Amino acid sequence: MPSCESSNNNTQVGFTTLEGFSFKEVLNSDITRKSIFVLLEKEGKNAILICDKQPFAESAAEAESWIRGSKMNLLVENDIYGNYEQEIPAHLNGVKTTLIYPATEKHILKYRAQDRYLIAETGDDYDKITLPHILESNLSVQWVYNCLDHKSEQDRLIFEDPDEHSGFQLYPDLKWNGETMENLYCQALVRRRGIKSVRDLTADDIPLLENVLEKSKKAIRERYGVNPAQIKAYFHYQPSFYHLHMHLVKVNYDAPGGSMYAIPVEVALGNLRIASDYYKRATLPFMGKALDPLCQKFKAAGKIDF
Amino acid sequence: MPSCESSNNNTQVGFTTLEGFSFKEVLNSDITRKSIFVLLEKEGKNAILICDKQPFAESAAEAESWIRGSKMNLLVENDIYGNYEQEIPAHLNGVKTTLIYPATEKHILKYRAQDRYLIAETGDDYDKITLPHILESNLSVQWVYNCLDHKSEQDRLIFEDPDEHSGFQLYPDLKWNGETMENLYCQALVRRRGIKSVRDLTADDIPLLENVLEKSKKAIRERYGVNPAQIKAYFHYQPSFYHLHMHLVKVNYDAPGGSMYAIPVEVALGNLRIASDYYKRATLPFMGKALDPLCQKFKAAGKIDF
Numbered sequence: 315m316p317s318c319e320s321s322n323n324n325t326q327v328g329f330t331t332l333e334g335f336s337f338k339e340v341l342n343s344d345i346t347r348k349s350i351f352v353l354l355e356k357e358g359k360n361a362i363l364i365c366d367k368q369p370f371a372e373s374a375a376e377a378e379s380w381i382r383g384s385k386m387n388l389l390v391e392n393d394i395y396g397n398y399e400q401e402i403p404a405h406l407n408g409v410k411t412t413l414i415y416p417a418t419e420k421h422i423l424k425y426r427a428q429d430r431y432l433i434a435e436t437g438d439d440y441d442k443i444t445l446p447h448i449l450e451s452n453l454s455v456q457w458v459y460n461c462l463d464h465k466s467e468q469d470r471l472i473f474e475d476p477d478e479h480s481g482f483q484l485y486p487d488l489k490w491n492g493e494t495m496e497n498l499y500c501q502a503l504v505r506r507r508g509i510k511s512v513r514d515l516t517a518d519d520i521p522l523l524e525n526v527l528e529k530s531k532k533a534i535r536e537r538y539g540v541n542p543a544q545i546k547a548y549f550h551y552q553p554s555f556y557h558l559h560m561h562l563v564k565v566n567y568d569a570p571g572g573s574m575y576a577i578p579v580e581v582a583l584g585n586l587r588i589a590s591d592y593y594k595r596a597t598l599p600f601m602g603k604a605l606d607p608l609c610q611k612f613k614a615a616g617k618i619d620f
Numbered sequence: 621m622p623s624c625e626s627s628n629n630n631t632q633v634g635f636t637t638l639e640g641f642s643f644k645e646v647l648n649s650d651i652t653r654k655s656i657f658v659l660l661e662k663e664g665k666n667a668i669l670i671c672d673k674q675p676f677a678e679s680a681a682e683a684e685s686w687i688r689g690s691k692m693n694l695l696v697e698n699d700i701y702g703n704y705e706q707e708i709p710a711h712l713n714g715v716k717t718t719l720i721y722p723a724t725e726k727h728i729l730k731y732r733a734q735d736r737y738l739i740a741e742t743g744d745d746y747d748k749i750t751l752p753h754i755l756e757s758n759l760s761v762q763w764v765y766n767c768l769d770h771k772s773e774q775d776r777l778i779f780e781d782p783d784e785h786s787g788f789q790l791y792p793d794l795k796w797n798g799e800t801m802e803n804l805y806c807q808a809l810v811r812r813r814g815i816k817s818v819r820d821l822t823a824d825d826i827p828l829l830e831n832v833l834e835k836s837k838k839a840i841r842e843r844y845g846v847n848p849a850q851i852k853a854y855f856h857y858q859p860s861f862y863h864l865h866m867h868l869v870k871v872n873y874d875a876p877g878g879s880m881y882a883i884p885v886e887v888a889l890g891n892l893r894i895a896s897d898y899y900k901r902a903t904l905p906f907m908g909k910a911l912d913p914l915c916q917k918f919k920a921a922g923k924i925d926f
Contacts, residue, residue, distance in 0.1 A: 329691045329707075337684045343676060345802060346874045348654050350676035352683060363687070365706060367673045367713075370649060370656035377658060378643045381669070385635045385710075386717065400671060400717040401635075401710040404691075407673075409706040409713070411692065416700060430871045431849040434886035496651060543737040543924045546905075565736045565907055568652050568874065580740035584903030589894055597890030599852075601871055618849045 335361055342427035351425040353417075361415035362425055368408040380406040428603040433612050437595045440513055443615055447608050448510060448556055455557040458503055461485070472500065473533035480522045481505040484530050487561070498540060498564040502530045509558040512549050512577055512598070517590035520583060523560075527579050530562055540564065548576040552600045552608070575600060641667055648733035657731040660721075667721035668731055674714040686712040734909040739918050743901045746819055749921055753914050754816060754862055761863040764809055767791070778806065779839035786831045787811040790839055793867070804846060804870040808836045815864035818855050818883055818904070823896035826889060829866075833885050836868050846870065854882040858906045858914070881906060 335354040341362070342351040348367040353360060371377060380402050387399040414421055435444060460466040461483060475481040482504045486492045490499035504526060509515065515523075531542035547562045552575075560579060577598075585592040602609030602618075612618050641660040647668070648657040654673040659666060677683060686708050693705040720727055741750060766772040767789060781787040788810045792798045796805035810832060815821065821829075837848035853868045858881075866885060883904075891898040908915030908924075918924050 329693050331692060332687055332690060335687075337680065337687055339680070340678050340683055343678050345675040347652060348673050348675050350678070350683075352687065354687075365676060367654050367676075369651040369654050370671060370673075372646050372649050372656070374643065374645070377646055377656075381638055381641075381643060381658065381660075384638060384715075386637060386719075387635050394720055394722060396719045396721070398717040398719060400715040402713075402715055404707040404710050404713065407708075407710065407713055407715070409690075409708055411704040411706040413692075413702045413704060414700055415702070429850065431847075432852050432871055434884075436890070541737075541925070544735065546738050546907075565738050578740075578905045580903045580905045584742070584901070585891075588898060588901055592894060595890070595894055597886045599884045599886045601852075619847070 332363070335363075341422065341425045353422065354415075356415065359416035360418075360422065361413060362417045362421055364412040364414070364425070366410045368410055371406070376406075423605075428605055430601050430603055431609060431618050432599055433602045433609065433618055434597050434599045435612075436597050439612070439615075439617060440598075443611050443617070444552075444608065445513075447611055451607070453556060455555055458555065458557045458559075459507075461503060462505055472537055473529065475525065475529055476505070477525075478505055480525045482526045482530070482560075484533055484562075495538060495540060496564060497567045498534070498538060498545075498562075499567070500530065500534060500562045502526050502560040502562065504558045504560075507557070510556040511553050511558065512551055512582060513593050514558070515582065515586060515593050517586045520586055523579055523583055523586075526560055527583075530560065534562060547579040549579065549582060550575045551577055551598045638669070641669075647728065647731045659723075659728065662721065665722035666724075666728065667719060668723045668727055670718040670720070670731070672716045674716055677712070682712075729911075734911055736907050736909055737915060737924050738905055739908045739915065739924055740903050740905045741918075742903050745918070745921075745923060746904075749917050749923070750858075750914065751819075753917055757913070759862060761861055764861065764863045764865075765813075767809060768811055778843055779835065781831065781835055782811070783831075784811055786828045788832045788836070788866075790836050790868075801844060801846060802870060803873045804840070804844060804851075804868075805873070806836065806840060806868040808832050808866040808868065810864045810866075813863070816862040817859050817864065818857055818888060819899050820864070821888065821892060821899050823892045826892055829885055829889055829892075832866055833889075836866065840868060853885040855885065855888060856881045857883055857904050 332354070335356045338353040338355050338360075340350065341353050343349065350365050352363040352365070354363055355361065371380060383403045383406055385401040387401070388396060389399060390397045457466070467485065470485050471483060472486065473484040482502045484500055484502045487499040487501045490497060504522065506522070509519070527547055530547070531545050534540050534545060535542055544565050545562050546565050547560055549558075549560060553559065561576075585596070589595070602612065609618070638660070641662045644659040644661050644666075646656065647659050649655065656671050658669040658671070660669055661667065677686060689709045689712055691707040693707070694702060695705060696703045763772070773791065776791050777789060778792065779790040788808045790806055790808045793805040793807045796803060810828065812828070815825070833853055836853070837851050840846050840851060841848055850871045851868050852871050853866055855864075855866060859865065867882075891902070895901070908918065915924070
């Protein structure tokens with residue numbers, strides 16, 4: 315999907331409306347991030363409108379401007395606290411929007427809200443349900459191998475440790491613009507193949523994790539000037555692809571992906587020191603969407619009730 | 621701090637401006653939640669303006685209204701994707717605001733951005749740094765005992781298991797309005813005193829955790845009609861107060877508090893089954909603010925570098 319970060323021209327030229335599009339339904343909404351996904355229709359064809367309220371402008375000049383332009387409607391006052399409904403002029407209260415038109419059924423399925431369920435996967439569940447599912451699904455990680463073999467994305471590479479056993483490659487995450495340090499987001503791909511997720515880790519992998527953690531933080535300090543103590547590093551479970559990779563994010567930033575998926579690398583290291591087979595035996599919860607095939611399999615096995 | 625959830629009257633009566641207040645600085649900003657904290661001044665006294673962009677209105681009538689009223693400025697178009705800058709009329713694009721005036725230095729410190737650091741606390745660090753800090757600080761949990769002894773907040777109680785060993789009380793969290801199921805947020809206080817945090821848990825506490833988890837989910841289903849498979853339950857580390865309590869939240873909702881603090885209850889149960897003394901030995905990361913006394917103590921001990 316294309317994106318545009320560079321345009322700051324807020325001229326009236328080119329303004330239009332959504333006339334001709336009729337409202338069908340709200341597909342989904344994110345009340346934390348203040349986003350919404352709406353299904354529209356025009357001339358018998360579907361459209362999806364994705365709206366995302368922008369953060370408040372923080373520079374002194376911009377902040378003065380929207381504060382000065384605001385109207386305040388007092389709701390409740392108590393001692394030193396006043397609660398207001400505030401109206402900021404529309405052109406100072408940006409919304410970034412994408413319109414997909416015409417949109418296919420696949421687009422609609424992608425953006426429509428799905429019920430999500432907490433699945434507490436035991437080691438036994440992994441062996442009987444999840445691992446067979448991963449093997450059957452035959453999900454390709456060819457793009458990862460292309461990176462590791464220097465066949466693609468080499469212009470994006472931040473750092474590489476070429477050691478075949480404990481080496482890795484560090485890239486900026488695709489969701490990061492590479493510039494604002496507040497939401498710094500990098501990803502380390504381990505060189506060694508066959509470690510699908512934390513489930514495959516044993517105490518033998520402690521040197522690998524320590525190496526990736528330490529050298530990635532060092533590379534981030536050198537490239538971006540960020541203090542290693544301000545980087546949080548974690549694995550996701552379930553991961554979005556089954557080749558071990560580490561997320562490295564600025565501590566203040568809540569990256570999308572959901573809090574319950576994140577296993578801090580320091581926790582993983584501690585766990586492997588407590589028991590080498592920790593990840594064979596641990597209960598690892600993850601969030602499943604109702605229509606996910608893996609979620610369906612847990613349902614069929616009587617492990618969740620929906 | 622007072623809040624007002626009920627007012628929907630958007631009449632022009634009562635509208636005012638922030639005239640007389642001058643801009644001093646942006647204290648902090650939350651780019652994920654689209655909030656900002658600004659320091660203002662009026663007649664030599666400080667004021668804090670807390671602005672929070674509201675989620676998009678989702679009802680069909682409201683959504684039609686802000687879509688129809690929007691102006692769209694095309695930035696980039698590619699195939700079926702168009703990227704726009706969207707302007708929504710100010711009265712349909714709400715901002716909820718609190719003004720604190722006059723504000724004290726303590727208010728300013730509370731709202732000012734502080735650098736945060738990841739502290740990977742080992743079992744040894746807990747014994748030598750964190751536990752002495754907790755004991756010295758002598759932090760009162762009298763308000764918890766008032767709840768458990770039925771002296772306060774009893775009108776808010778959702779469910780109680782009075783058993784002295786494995787019992788608990790379940791309340792709606794103060795951050796939840798008690799009505800929108802999308803961000804359901806409850807808190808269970810265990811009856812037993814002296815369990816300061818997960819660090820004090822052993823395999824003997826497995827029945828306690830199972831009891832709180834199971835009966836809380838059941839009570840939430842009965843009171844609010846939410847499927848137990850759609851509730852995520854977790855402990856925070858460090859907790860905000862040192863009397864064991866469990867957070868229970870709707871799965872889709874990213875509650876404030878930061879992803880790295882959350883230990884899912886199913887994970888804690890699994891850990892205690894793997895090793896009864898797991899929480900004596902585990903590495904538990906937490907986020908420390910630069911000015912926090914505990915963070916300062918880790919710094920003094922040479923455990924973090926800032």
